[in-house]
Amino acid sequence: MAGLPSDTTYYYYHDNTFDSMIEKDASIDDEVIMIVSEGNKKSCFFYGTSDEFSDDPREGFLPGFIVVKATSLSMENGKFTCVLNSTNHKYANRPIDIGLDEEIPNGYKPWLQFNDYFWNQIELVGTFDSEKIELVNKTFYPEDKKVFRKKSSSSIKTLYNKNLLSDSEAESNSARGYVNDDAVCETDSSLITPFYFNGERDDIYKIADTQTILNMGSNQYAVSWYVDTEEWDFDPQTNHIFSKIEFKKGDTVLASFCDDDGWSYIDIENSKAKMFKSFRIDSAHTAVVFRGGAYAAGVPFLSVFVLSDNEVKLVFNKEYFIEKIENGKVFIKSGAEKPVCGYLSFMDGHVSIVSNEYPTGKIIF
Numbered sequence: 019m020a021g022l023p024s025d026t027t028y029y030y031y032h033d034n035t036f037d038s039m040i041e042k043d044a045s046i047d048d049e050v051i052m053i054v055s056e057g058n059k060k061s062c063f064f065y066g067t068s069d070e071f072s073d074d075p076r077e078g079f080l081p082g083f084i085v086v087k088a089t090s091l092s093m094e095n096g097k098f099t100c101v102l103n104s105t106n107h108k109y110a111n112r113p114i115d116i117g118l119d120e121e122i123p124n125g126y127k128p129w130l131q132f133n134d135y136f137w138n139q140i141e142l143v144g145t146f147d148s149e150k151i152e153l154v155n156k157t158f159y160p161e162d163k164k165v166f167r168k169k170s171s172s173s174i175k176t177l178y179n180k181n182l183l184s185d186s187e188a189e190s191n192s193a194r195g196y197v198n199d200d201a202v203c204e205t206d207s208s209l210i211t212p213f214y215f216n217g218e219r220d221d222i223y224k225i226a227d228t229q230t231i232l233n234m235g236s237n238q239y240a241v242s243w244y245v246d247t248e249e250w251d252f253d254p255q256t257n258h259i260f261s262k263i264e265f266k267k268g269d270t271v272l273a274s275f276c277d278d279d280g281w282s283y284i285d286i287e288n289s290k291a292k293m294f295k296s297f298r299i300d301s302a303h304t305a306v307v308f309r310g311g312a313y314a315a316g317v318p319f320l321s322v323f324v325l326s327d328n329e330v331k332l333v334f335n336k337e338y339f340i341e342k343i344e345n346g347k348v349f350i351k352s353g354a355e356k357p358v359c360g361y362l363s364f365m366d367g368h369v370s371i372v373s374n375e376y377p378t379g380k381i382i383f
Contacts, residue, residue: 029166082109082129111192127192273330282312297364
């Protein structure tokens, strides 16, 4: 938002909840409303936190920070109304400096928590005069009035800026800060159902195909999958159940996994069956998603492996149907005819799940 018009007015709300306990002129829970006037046209920008977009009280973690351009703005006869929609916005890990309007500006990182849970449209209503705007969040907090007081350009930038969080606090509140780039994180055994069979019977396995993992290592990583010829007829046209998958780096086998329930094709892409879908997590890790449980009746399994240099680790194996894969997410459901019940996300530096069991999200890796 470079080159703001001179006719820009700032209104500042200070959360004084803890003022009696600590001496502080500003807080990370403070908010700013910026009104930009260009002729007869007014624009409104809101600077604040994820708390404003959820009625679920935050406990035990820092908020995400956002700047949103308001819609349906009305400022007439002392009445103020506008709509703020955070849907599809990315929250940052620290307060966003006044004047910036990018989702994740340079010098910021994505928020650690699950953005989607804080995607909502809210309506702000209230009154205004020459010195202040008094508002309530009509959608979630209609009884909690906030008073935004007019401030100068110089004072608002001193009161509200990214330094309300220290660098260490901001890093701990960031998705990129969460992932260890040097080693695969510890796994949660409650998210991994053991394979029906996890052993080797090399004499009966016949390779079906190999595909390169495009999101890692300059195309030197690949996955091969094998048919159990003792159990299944080896005919690629009729048999789509594979009992062994193998991860390779060049000619070196990094790891192999066997399961009598088998894996099968996950998707069709450019008229070609795809055995897996890969997602780049960060500079050192790539997740690879498979559809397992192909032989077993009922709900199939969703298997997720994470590769890091010369290591492969199973991080997730639970019963879910895959509804669709798009925009860095695998949308899941508990039955073929059931509605979508959540998704696995492979964005913002980690693998996470949002589901009926974990409505606010859980980090898998």
